[in-house]
Amino acid sequence: xxxxxxxxxxxxxxxxxxxxxxxxxxxxxxxxxxxxxxxxxxxxxxxxxxxxxxxxxxxxxxxxxxxxxxxxxxxxxxxxxxxxxxxxxxxxxxxxxxxxxxxxxxxxxxxxxxxxxxxxxxxxxxxxxxxxxxxxxxxxxxxxxxxxxxxxxxx
Numbered sequence: 238x239x240x241x242x243x244x245x246x247x248x249x250x251x252x253x254x255x256x257x258x259x260x261x262x263x264x265x266x267x268x269x270x271x272x273x274x275x276x277x278x279x280x281x282x283x284x285x286x287x288x289x290x291x292x293x294x295x296x297x298x299x300x301x302x303x304x305x306x307x308x309x310x311x312x313x314x315x316x317x318x319x320x321x322x323x324x325x326x327x328x329x330x331x332x333x334x335x336x337x338x339x340x341x342x343x344x345x346x347x348x349x350x351x352x353x354x355x356x357x358x359x360x361x362x363x364x365x366x367x368x369x370x371x372x373x374x375x376x377x378x379x380x381x382x383x384x385x386x387x388x389x390x391x392x
Contacts, residue, residue: 241389248294249387255288256378262357263375264309266344269353277357278339281374285360289331292381296325299388309375310356312342320359320371324380327360327372334362340371 241249262284267277296303303324314320321327331337340359348354359371 241387245295245298245389248291252288252291252295252381255284255291256382258284259288259374259378260309260382263373263378266346266348266354266356267341268349269343269355273352274341274355281339281357281360282337285331285337285374285377288378288381289328293325293328293332295381295387296328301384301388303380303384305373305376305380307376307379308373310342310344310358312358314371318371319368320373324377326367327370327377330362330364330367330370330372331360333364333366335365336363337361339374 259281262277262281267273305322305324305327321330338361339357340361341355342358344354344356346354357374359373360377361369361371363369
């Protein structure tokens, strides 16, 4: 391959920027008030879709299989929850979601004393092919940001 086309460079840059923001949102403790959670949910959904479209374009050309391994916070999920560990499937799920939401969970430390404390752990989506599926927000971004080189980076 003679070098990346402009669309690949743009896609990688967009996915990297969105990925950094996802790491930050996936590492933040939020007050439990509805107003803040609604704003955070909206922004996370925007970032997640933007990230997924751009990251998937990179992997469409590269073809590598990547696992989602990292997590920022350790929480126990119910046994009936499907946690997606395949980056490609997670990106497709976010892009094709009929329903897309954010799973917040209580955070044990008191940062916002009067409002409660929560962290954004997962994207939760459902598509025509996938039942309700959870994807670790931090892990999704980290899998992309630590992948490399892409096939077009190699001589």
